[in-house]
Amino acid sequence: MHEFDQVIALTPTPDGGCLAHTSAAYANMIGPFGGATCAVLLNAVLQHPDRLGDPVAFTLNFTAPVADGPFRISARAARTNRSTQHWVIEASQDDGVVALATAVLALRRPTWSDTEARAPQDMPAPDSLPRMGTQQRPAWVQRYDMRFAEGEFPQAFDGQEQIHSQSRLWLRDDPPRPLDFPALLAISDSFFPRIFIRRRRLSPIGTVSITTYFHADAQALAAQGDRFLMGSARAHKFHNGFFDQSGELWSHDGQLLATTHQTVYFKD
Amino acid sequence: MHEFDQVIALTPTPDGGCLAHTSAAYANMIGPFGGATCAVLLNAVLQHPDRLGDPVAFTLNFTAPVADGPFRISARAARTNRSTQHWVIEASQDDGVVALATAVLALRRPTWSDTEARAPQDMPAPDSLPRMGTQQRPAWVQRYDMRFAEGEFPQAFDGQEQIHSQSRLWLRDDPPRPLDFPALLAISDSFFPRIFIRRRRLSPIGTVSITTYFHADAQALAAQGDRFLMGSARAHKFHNGFFDQSGELWSHDGQLLATTHQTVYFKD
Numbered sequence: 233m234h235e236f237d238q239v240i241a242l243t244p245t246p247d248g249g250c251l252a253h254t255s256a257a258y259a260n261m262i263g264p265f266g267g268a269t270c271a272v273l274l275n276a277v278l279q280h281p282d283r284l285g286d287p288v289a290f291t292l293n294f295t296a297p298v299a300d301g302p303f304r305i306s307a308r309a310a311r312t313n314r315s316t317q318h319w320v321i322e323a324s325q326d327d328g329v330v331a332l333a334t335a336v337l338a339l340r341r342p343t344w345s346d347t348e349a350r351a352p353q354d355m356p357a358p359d360s361l362p363r364m365g366t367q368q369r370p371a372w373v374q375r376y377d378m379r380f381a382e383g384e385f386p387q388a389f390d391g392q393e394q395i396h397s398q399s400r401l402w403l404r405d406d407p408p409r410p411l412d413f414p415a416l417l418a419i420s421d422s423f424f425p426r427i428f429i430r431r432r433r434l435s436p437i438g439t440v441s442i443t444t445y446f447h448a449d450a451q452a453l454a455a456q457g458d459r460f461l462m463g464s465a466r467a468h469k470f471h472n473g474f475f476d477q478s479g480e481l482w483s484h485d486g487q488l489l490a491t492t493h494q495t496v497y498f499k500d
Numbered sequence: 501m502h503e504f505d506q507v508i509a510l511t512p513t514p515d516g517g518c519l520a521h522t523s524a525a526y527a528n529m530i531g532p533f534g535g536a537t538c539a540v541l542l543n544a545v546l547q548h549p550d551r552l553g554d555p556v557a558f559t560l561n562f563t564a565p566v567a568d569g570p571f572r573i574s575a576r577a578a579r580t581n582r583s584t585q586h587w588v589i590e591a592s593q594d595d596g597v598v599a600l601a602t603a604v605l606a607l608r609r610p611t612w613s614d615t616e617a618r619a620p621q622d623m624p625a626p627d628s629l630p631r632m633g634t635q636q637r638p639a640w641v642q643r644y645d646m647r648f649a650e651g652e653f654p655q656a657f658d659g660q661e662q663i664h665s666q667s668r669l670w671l672r673d674d675p676p677r678p679l680d681f682p683a684l685l686a687i688s689d690s691f692f693p694r695i696f697i698r699r700r701r702l703s704p705i706g707t708v709s710i711t712t713y714f715h716a717d718a719q720a721l722a723a724q725g726d727r728f729l730m731g732s733a734r735a736h737k738f739h740n741g742f743f744d745q746s747g748e749l750w751s752h753d754g755q756l757l758a759t760t761h762q763t764v765y766f767k768d
Contacts, residue, residue, distance in 0.1 A: 289561070289709040291602065291709070293602050296579055310563060310597050311600075313564065316708065318561050328579060336561055336763070338742065340739075340742070343738075343741050343766065343767065344699070344768045345737075347736070347739075348665060348698075348736060349736040440556065440557060441559070441604050447742075468615070468616060468617040468715075468748070469613075469615045469759070470613055471611075471715050472609060472610055472611050473611050474713075478759075478761075480736070491744055491746075495556060495557045495604070495713045499611065500611045
């Protein structure tokens with residue numbers, strides 16, 4: 233069983249909710265990798281008997297640190313329309329709610345389609361790029377094979393401030409795993425905090441809120457399989473304790489699969 | 501009293517919630533302008549006695565059409581930390597929840613700050629640009645003075661497809677009103693659906709989910725006052741019934757005040 237399938241695994245509870253468990257394989261510096269928390273909360277919707285359609289939008293607010301161990305998830309369809317469905321999902325531990333999410337699901341229908349965003353340019357083939365080292369990094373980083381063309385995680389926090397925080401990379405699960413919605417969502421939170429890239433200083437940070445929009449249907453995910461995705465990420469503004477960053481995830485052949493945005497607390 | 505103050509006005513109810521009312525001044529083609537709905541839900545947090553700090557992130561899912569008339573708002577602080585606070589806000593009418601929002605508030609502290617995004621370039625002075633006509637437009641459009649440098653709302657839906665959906669404009673409330681958080685949030689939903697700009701065809705659309713990140717504190721809003729803001733917006737991908745768009749709002753002197761993202765349902 234892939235470690236990712238373990239981290240999104242759910243055990244139903246008699247009250248109609250379910251139980252999840254953090255995994256050492258996806259540990260962050262403190263507590264679990266946020267992308268894993270997103271993925272398991274989305275999975276609680278996708279496995280719910282009331283589910284209608286596939287995810288279009290997902291937002292999660294990290295309300296408090298998640299302690300290593302079990303946590304409860306409750307997922308509730310707040311509104312089901314003809315072709316869209318709105319979910320509220322809460323994760324809680326003993327002392328209260330630790331993550332609060334909403335998801336929009338929809339039945340998509342074929343329409344006129346077009347992509348205005350441009351895929352990352354001048355990307356060398358993944359095989360021609362070195363894999364980022366994962367030594368002395370949190371466990372979750374080892375779960376991804378990341379190959380940077382630009383804006384890599386600093387080898388050393390030398391305080392050499394960069395002129396921007398833009399990254400371009402190839403990435404996928406390690407070991408490779410066929411892409412699905414929870415995995416794509418987790419990957420959307422795998423862009424390192426832009427302040428690390430920009431300032432090359434280790435400062436306390438924490439994502440406060442993340443939103444991911446899905447542009448792929450199940451067919452597009454199946455077509456991607458377990459190949460490398462292209463990712464790009466950048467910051468807009470760092471200001472008095474918070475910064476925001478936006479990213480894009482593209483298929484191996486240049487289809488935009490997801491756009492993602494987050495605001496991050498930082499201390500300096 | 502400014503029409504905007506009327507549309508965000510709240511009447512407390514005995515159960516600890518409050519009552520709001522749609523306003524003909526902010527009517528959209530069907531139901532109210534979504535930005536007004538966002539603003540009044542945020543206002544329910546800002547006026548709440550438990551409020552801690554100022555808004556950092558706000559997400560609203562439009563779960564069902566809002567009927568003209570009164571609606572109930574309940575705002576609950578799901579978690580209050582030392583310097584951040586997480587809110588869940590619901591608006592409901594007789595037949596259920598019509599809008600579901602979360603807000604993150606925070607006490608900001610001075611830190612290293614920098615803006616990586618670039619303000620719209622080559623913007624002529626607002627006085628040198630014509631105001632967009634508001635005849636035969638929904639009422640809410642008349643509440644804003646919009647002056648486009650690029651990507652204006654089409655004079656006619658002539659079906660002449662454009663090469664992109666990028667807009668750059670000056671905009672402010674009309675009549676002018678000193679900027680505050682609810683007004684900035686409403687303005688963040690005032691970028692027209694990109695599909696209208698791109699395809700110059702009128703098709704049924706509806707925002708499904710919007711997220712706005714605030715980069716301004718109360719001081720920055722006070723410094724802006726009632727002057728014109730600069731705005732820019734673009735789409736990433738239109739695909740099988742949904743597209744996403746991102747926008748930025750800048751102060752008159754080029755400070756990034758907010759970034760905003762949404763996913764929109766469309767039919768063609």
